[in-house]
Amino acid sequence: MTRPETGGAKPPRTWRKPPFIANPLLRYGLLGVVAVYLVWAFATLPFNWERISEGLPRAARIFGGGFPPNFSRFDLLLTGFTESLQIAILATLLGVLLSIPFAVMAARNVAPLPVYLLGRAVIIVSRSFHPVIVAILFVAAVGFGPLAGILTLTLYSIGFVGKLLAEEIEEIDWGQVEAMRATGAGYLATLYYAVFPQILPRQVGLSMYQLDSNLRASAVVGIVGAGGIGSTLMNAFGRYDYDFAFAILLVIIAVILVSEGVSGWVRKKIW
Amino acid sequence: MLEISNLIKRYGHDEPVLKGLDLSVEDNSVVAIVGASGAGKSTMLRCINRLVEPTSGSITLNGSELVNLRHRELRHARRKIGMVFQGFNLIDRLTVMENVLAGRLGYVNLFQAVTRRYPATDIERAFVLMERVGIAHYANKRADELSGGERQRVGVVRALMQEPEVLLADEPTASLDPRTSEQIMVLLQSLASELSLPVLINIHNVAQARTYTDRIVGLRHGTMIFDGTPADFDKEALDAIYGGIESPEDETASPQADHGKSEEEVRHDST
Secondary structure (H helix, E strand, C coil), rough: CCCCCCCCCCCCCCCCCCCCCCCCHHHHHHHHHHHHHHHHHHHHHHCCCHHHHHHHHHHHHHHHHCCCCCCCCCCHHHHHHHHHHHHHHHHHCCCCCHHHHHHCCCCCCCHHHHHHHHHHHHHHHHHHHHHHHHHHHHHHHHHHCHHHHHHHHHHHHHHHHHHHHHHHHCCCCCHHHHHHHHCCCHHHHHHHHHHHHHHHHHHHHHHHHHHHHHHHHHHHHHHHCCHHHHHHHHHHHHHCCCCHHHHHHHHHHHHHHHHHHHHHHHHHHCC | EEEEEEEEEECCCCCEEEEEEEECCCCCEEEEEEEECCHHHHHHHHHCCCCCEEEEEEEECCCCCCCCCHHHHHHHHHHCCECCCCCCCCCCCCHHHHHHHHCCCCCCCCCHHHEEEECCHHHHHHHHHHHHHHHHHHHCCCCHCHHHHHHHHHHHHHHHCCCCCCEEEECCCCCCHHHHHHHHHHHHHHHHHHHHHEEEECCCHHHHHHCCCCCCEEEECEEEEEEECCHHCCCCHCCCCCCCCCCCCCCCCCHHHHHHHHHHHHHHCCC
């Protein structure tokens, strides 16, 4: 047995983490490009400093007007929130249910190529726009109110849950599918027995996450007229009721904290 | 009676995995198929129930041709071919009873499958078979709570639920400890004679092949090089099947190198 020699005559060896980009020219070149771009971007964007300085007292007035928050119109607040909650829950249920067929379509291992491309296309389209933009379109299409909110968030849920679920399907244990095929099971029976049980825990977790996410988004899409607490908030701002608006903001924060806590707890329980 | 003639399987433009196999198996005989990893054992078995598409050749089961069947006809043919897998391939999150009943998926309609409303005769058959192999008391347990040997018994019962006319076993004991694998071999052997069912078993363990089967078929590089009774299977046959697999002319290769190579092959085979 030989022990590693410590404190011998040899100088201690040194080690440095290898750089992320090996080529020094490329490494410093990229840094230089980023720096130049930042300077150029700041120099060319029209910041009007005069206006900004004029606006600051106005901002101070708004925030000042918000104190103390005014909870006197609590029933209005409650109505708005109930509607937001209804929008979020309905959109989550619809979205999660619809995401299953789209996820199956968008999973390369269980869908034939044309169906796969269609499924991917649906998911990509529903993911490519922020819910606010979609909400503007739906408000234009079906008018102000909760229906536009539900449609928006359903689409949003299909995109998000569908994409993650499709990836989950692509990673299942294929042996179970083979076993079901070997019994002579048809396509749908194979899906029900070999695929769905494997993705079920993930699906429940995603649904909880999506409910949480839809609750936040329902407040945002309300601002463009898709119903719920967002609409109440927008009205309060429009009427310069800053104290009421501030009360709404506080309640939104509280509700989202609670929903995040609950969904996190549920997801931890099932995983 | 299972008859395979001139079976060829080629993946892409590579060297064929199976090079014109001929094999016929009488009813109620247990046939062991031995061969090194990559010899084509698993491919041959999977060609029979068409989990792998044969490139050319003919496979008939009790007179009806299996190659070229499509869709519904293929599913109906698969019902008559039970398969037992190395990794068991049970639906882990479902109960033992659901796994066993899954063997009837080729017979029941989708509604019955999804709602688990299997015909009473199927349920009775499931209990009888589970009692036969000693797992009836696990009916309501989740499949992933069972031990390896018990899981393979579920796999065997699932295959028998199909009322098969031939049973394929793809290395059914390779994931089990020696004692349990003996038990599974005894089970397969006795079931074959009880149900007068031809059984094809891919197996690595030559000692077990000798003890529990009536006939041994040796494959090497996709061709059959041995076919005879266990008594005929001597040292010479063993060497012909397993000896110098990688490069017969390179006799000086060190044992370590050989070992590494065979490990690599195993990994390749399992993908």
